[in-house]
Amino acid sequence: MKRVRWLVVLAIMAMIVVACGGGGGTAEKAKVNVFGAFSGTEAQAVQSVIDDKINNADKDYTATYEGSDSFEEQIKIRVDGGNPPDIALYPQPGSVIEMAKAGKAIALEDLGFDMSALEATFGKYLLSLGEYNGKHYGLPTNTNLKSLVWYPEPAFTDAGYTVPKTWDEMITLSNKMVADGNTPWCIGFGSDAATGWTGTDWIEDIMLRTAGPDLYDQWVTHKLPFESPEVKRAFELLGDVTFTPGYVLGGAEQIPAIDFRDAPDPMFNSPPSCFMHRQASFITQFFDAADGRTLVAGKDYNVFAFPDIDPGKKGALIAGELGAVFADRPEVREFLNDFISTDVQCAQGGTDAGRISPNVNVGPDCYKDSITGTAAGAIVAALKIDGARFDASDLMPSVVGSGSFWTGMIDYMQGGPSSLDKVLKDIDDSWPSS
Structure with missing residues (x-):
């Protein structure tokens, strides 16, 4: 009898175990955490795509x-503190290389990626940005075209202004605007802990159009120092815009205090408080009209390519993100494959985030408006002829690229033309010796 009772007890216990642990449908799913520099509308849009295509699938x-x-500060704290995210989306490929050198990041090859397949998807150039000692540590997840100047419509056309094709034409247009009683430019370098980065973009666009891609590459590695005539000229050309009286809303000294996300908004006042704003393709997510109306691409605003400066010197300035991986788990590998897929990348293009996919299989029809689709096509075309170059400051050692170069832009705006020699020397002096 006792034996029968024990058999009954064991049977009941077995059923309890099966009920509690045997059913896969109630088991908690594994979690993947991703950390990056973009927030607000862009972050919400990306999370909504992740929810739709991954979390709800x-x-x-x-x-x-x-x-x-404050990504640049926080990611260092988390990695150094032994609490890195599973994946970090770095705007600065140079920081990815630093993580690889420190032995913190995991190579894509070691995660099982087929590099030939990745090259077919992204091209060699973008993958090379995260290459160290023959292995790749950065997975392209986003790009944007930086060589753009935005303007308000129909006010721009109604005022009789035409799109400039060269730098000289752009300066002539700026002079005409001032003569008409208008302010040509809205510029803002403010970006919390990253204040100054938008100023570096101006220098980079100018360098491509004056020094050309080859010298640009030498500048990235400090073979061409900041105190060189080529780089100094780029700063001086920027100064021709920022320091000319009447050119910039608020004047040069206020540029570092104006948040880059708010900088374009005065274009949409009635009448416009400024008529041109140089910024990357993602900026449309921050466009905000004072009267609260929804701004429509091609109707309320338009864009032209940052103009040529010297004959024969051309290039497209791009930026984006490289995903660096700090955890080798099955769910992390699966997420990476899902996130870079054509389906998920196309879905991101259709949001308000202004994100452009580095996946060459994502066509222009994926994007919310024709302007973004055209920018995406321009990036692909530039990559095919080796005319695209990644944001130089993001490729430089972080102590320079997200340090002294940023602060140098602030010092230059606040110190004026006479401060330039010291600004350039200070950046050169900050370059690490190894």
């Missing part, structure tokens, strides 16, 4: 994106 994991305006 039949996957064995869920993923959560966390953005920080």
